[in-house]
Amino acid sequence: MTDKAESKDFIWDFFTSIKLSFVLLLTLAGTSIIGTIIVQNKSHEYYHTKFGDTMFGDLVEIFDKMGLFDMYHAKWFQFLLLLLTINIVVCSIDRLSTTLRLAFPKDRPINPNRYRKLENKQSFNTALSVEQAGDIINKTVSGSYKIRQTGDGFIFAEKGGWTRLGVYVVHLSIVILIAGGLMGSILGFEGYVNITEGDTIDSIEIQNSEVPKKLDFSVKCEKFVVDYYDTGTVKEFRSSLVVIEDGKEVLKKDIVVNTPLRYKGINFFQSSYGEIPGNITLSFTSKESGMVYPVETKAGETIDIPEGLGKLEVVDYRPSFGFKGHNIGPSILGIIHRDKEQPIYVVMPMDPNKAKFDFMRQGKVAIVVDDYQSRSFTGLQVSSDPGLPIVYTSFILMLVGFFIAFYMSHKKVFVEVTKKGNSTRVLVSGNSNKNKIGMDETVKMLAESLEKKLAKNN
């Protein structure tokens, strides 16, 4: 044998080793734990703050290099999956010919002695002659079994040889599953988009990418509604979406959490929502002069406060705000800046019943929110996965395969008729490739049904 052939054999032997599958399965199980303990796919800063003060502080960089922050996509983890796939394929090929030989045996005579000694053998006597009994038995058995061998006073029959292939169906399904997953990760994409009520978008943000993805059509959000149960918990998020293509409305659909919009292989899922702050009308009341000044502004702007009382930075709109332990409802937050003074933080509740709120601050100016216009936006998860039909096919195949592999077996039965004194003795026994207890029952039932049949024909 040449060196090349030897190394080829070595590789083949390595991958056909059942030890490899066992070790790989447990290694995958063990390593998978890491990614459930370390929160995945966060920013670098997150890991530094999280681990900085712990004993792992110095290890953040090493963890990062090992891909532990996105471990299920790390090269070493995918390499393990690849090894498992190769292992499954090679093992299956290696064993297939043996299995086929066992499943569909060529006429190889059996050893009747072996079956005469099986533990599950059943026997009974009949008054019929050996020939008569043999005929009836032959007919009955061939009803549900394929007769393989008819020997000297005995028959040997079997069924379900093909069920030995169940495990190959399972292995094939796993390979298809991995192929489907791979296809999805190469050809598919995952992204998200926020659409403000009334707005239309034609591109989406892609995960881990700076460049937005342009769509062949646009999507308009006509309305976004949140429904609540009486208890105050959310019952439903509903976005009314319209797909527009070439200027025409082609599809209209209300989506909620479990019913996405699907169009041209791209799916839109309800995933979040929020509000975009719009115009804010504030009025400033000067304590000194008593004058009231209405001013229009937006979050993020800094505006002059009349009478030279400084500047107001409009920081943020909050849908609810806790002040000294009380929820004062939707509020606008701001900071008053004046030369040579510490910045003053102000909270401006929008509830008209709390219009006097800022007066309690006892400042030089009191601010009241007169009007606030916000628009809701719906947050949609967008995905496309051309591998999905393949993955779903593999799911079905896998379950069918499990059922065959676990609950169906290759059954062989042996029935012998011999003359014993004045009567005829019938012996029934059998074996199967799995589920011994089930097979013992099958033998018992076959014996009982044969006994009944023979008695009826007596």
Next chain:
Amino acid sequence: MNSSWILSKITFVYALAGILYVAAWNFKQDKLTKYAFYITAAGAVGNIAGFVLRWVESYQQGIGHAPLSNMYESLVFFAISVAVLYMYVEIRYKKPIIGAFALPIAFLIMAYASLSPDINDKIQPLLPALQSNWLIAHVMTCFLGYAAFAIAFGLSLIFFIKKMGGVHIDQKTSLIPDDNILDDLTHQMVMFGFLFLSVGIITGSVWANSAWGKYWSWDPKETWSLITWFVYAAFLHARLMHGWRGTRLAIISIVGFCAVIFTYFGVNFLLSGLHSYGS
């Protein structure tokens, strides 16, 4: 009288059945197991009745849904699965001593559901993400699988107790299954569990795809269910291909059940992720 009341009483029924099974084993009283079986059956009927009643009550409250939506409800269904599956095993294999392990598990599940202050037994409206027909298929298949693994775990414990000399093999009672039956039964349970765990993961994937647009996102719950799957896959391969039996196989079965427990409780209480309905 409401479903929670009934279910809290079932805890004691299972406890009684468990005690009888243990007593039958310790005092070698085969007859006791007959009563233990009837009590188990009564417990299972009551458990199912409580489950159905809770379903009805949710409709009466105007928030009707299958009672499979939070930790309490899943525990109740888990206990039903363990009790019913165990009864099947006893009828089929006639080895009632397994009840000395299965019933305490059913008891612990119901005791935890009814007594733990962390578990809320109020009927709550369904969150948007749970409003799907996949809820029933997903939760039921997962817990049937878990129940089978629980019984396999009990069988492995019997194996170890036997091994450590806790049981004298030469005793006359037929209560203790011999190694072959123990092995076959564990294998049957692991196959059943593995099939149902697979259906559970698959229905979960299909559901996730319709709710979030991804059939798999390596969320801790998903990952742990896969870890469990890997461990039991290793079990099946070790048995069928390596011909492993006995101690080594029992160890894998126990490790597998630890993974089940972590998938069920550990992920909910210790890790964060998408699957936070249970807590």
